[in-house]
Amino acid sequence: MTHKNHQPDRALSVGPGAIIREYKADEAQQWAQRWLAVYAAGERAPGLNQYLWHTFSYEAYPSVCGSDADRCYAEQDGSEIVVLANHRRTAVLTDALPTHCSMADYCVFPPDLAWTMAFTHEDGWLGPYFAKHPDYASLTERAKQQRVARLRKIQETERARQKGWV
8 A cells, every 4th residue: 555655756735825835855854853853862763764653553652543633723823834745845834723644643842843744645544643842831821922022023013014114
């Protein structure tokens, strides 16, 4: 059986939302290395070279699975999201939490890696998996403060434009 994730040269498409950036292969590999450093340090999971999500299915890193994972995922901010294909050579940055992807096995996470969602071709049996970074609370608080500051700057710029100052 051939799964979609075994087609590494195929473009990665996600939805909803827009792709903000398509990463080069070496950049995708760097994202994979950063992800592995957080969620699979020491590569304690068998088969990790085949599927990134094996770190969760083999319980090498704590996670929730199935509908619990879906619920946790839906609660996350989706303003900037990295989508990394399992083969680690393709990644994109999108502006919304993806609910579908052209790959069967992929990981979704914010650039600070505060959390991750690993989607699998075994969905319904194994996966999806949701996991949090050890510093999840501080990372999400920092991200929230950054979003508030960006929104404030946008509002100030709009007010200045309306008053003719810009």
